[in-house]
Amino acid sequence: MNNLTYIDGNSLFERSDIPYEKVVVPELSSDSSQFGLAIHQNDHQARRRFVEWAQNEIAIVPDFHKRILFSDEAHFWLNGYVNKQNCRIWSEANPRVYVETPLHPEKLTVWCALWAGAVVPTTCHTARATIDLLKDTFGDRLISRFGPVNWPPRSCDLTPLDYFLWGYVKSLVYADKPQTLDHLEDNIRRVIADIRPQMLEKVIKNWTSRLDYIRASRGSHMPEIIFII
Numbered sequence: 465m466n467n468l469t470y471i472d473g474n475s476l477f478e479r480s481d482i483p484y485e486k487v488v489v490p491e492l493s494s495d496s497s498q499f500g501l502a503i504h505q506n507d508h509q510a511r512r513r514f515v516e517w518a519q520n521e522i523a524i525v526p527d528f529h530k531r532i533l534f535s536d537e538a539h540f541w542l543n544g545y546v547n548k549q550n551c552r553i554w555s556e557a558n559p560r561v562y563v564e565t566p567l568h569p570e571k572l573t574v575w576c577a578l579w580a581g582a583v584v585p586t587t588c589h590t591a592r593a594t595i596d597l598l599k600d601t602f603g604d605r606l607i608s609r610f611g612p613v614n615w616p617p618r619s620c621d622l623t624p625l626d627y628f629l630w631g632y633v634k635s636l637v638y639a640d641k642p643q644t645l646d647h648l649e650d651n652i653r654r655v656i657a658d659i660r661p662q663m664l665e666k667v668i669k670n671w672t673s674r675l676d677y678i679r680a681s682r683g684s685h686m687p688e689i690i691f692i693i
Contacts, residue, residue: 508683510616515679517613522672529672530580530665532607536625542570542648544638572649576656578624580668583656621686622674628667632659 521528577586595608604612620626637651674686 504617507616507618510614511619511622511678511683514614514616514619514622515675515683519675519679529668532668533577533579533584534624535575535577535586536623536630537573537575538625538630538634540572540574540634540637540648540652542572542642542645544641570645572645572652574652576625576629578629578664578667580665581661582664583629583659619685622671622678624667624671627674627686628670629659 518529525531575586577584598606598608599611602611607613607615609615609617616622633652633655636655637648640651642648642651677686678684
């Protein structure tokens with residue numbers, strides 16, 4: 465692990481029948497909806513700074529991007545409801561979007577980390593004790609809101625778990641219509657375990673293309689994540 469750089473997103477399963485009200489991407493404005501995400505004034509600048517830093521690292525160590533461990537969380541509802549983790553509306557004004565969801569859905573919360581070699585278990589990383597442990601383990605190689613290298617906020621288009629993993633897993637785990645959380649958990653574990661390193665290498669290679677796009681567009685978000693009502 466000492467050769468990896470850690471990017472903090474947010475076992476891996478937590479069960480709950482309480483509605484989850486917080487979007488994975490942090491620092492939402494107080495009236496943001498589940499789908500809506502208001503762009504802040506300095507977002508593009510922060511994204512440009514991060515991209516410049518990452519590409520400089522790759523110039524020094526060509527396989528640097530293959531050594532990054534990205535982490536994130538996602539929620540899997542037993543009734544098959546899919547929270548649009550990967551669908552964002554990027555706007556300078558806060559979009560007004562309303563989504564009806566069950567009041568008390570049964571769900572699993574899953575924490576994972578992904579790098580070019582595997583998908584591995586993680587814990588929730590916003591806890592102060594966990595952040596301190598990550599700092600002790602990774603030192604100046606921790607990329608986070610709380611780390612030596614700042615992760616640009618509202619940048620799910622740069623997180624492989626957002627632009628690949630969660631959508632891929634959710635497209636498969638409901639195929640046999642699981643009726644219990646145990647069944648759903650088994651499906652999630654099986655689908656994740658079946659992901660081969662060759663697929664992950666392509667996902668991480670795509671990450672470098674995203675850096676190129678963001679640099680050329682001066683910090684803009686990838687068009688694929690624009691969700692049009």
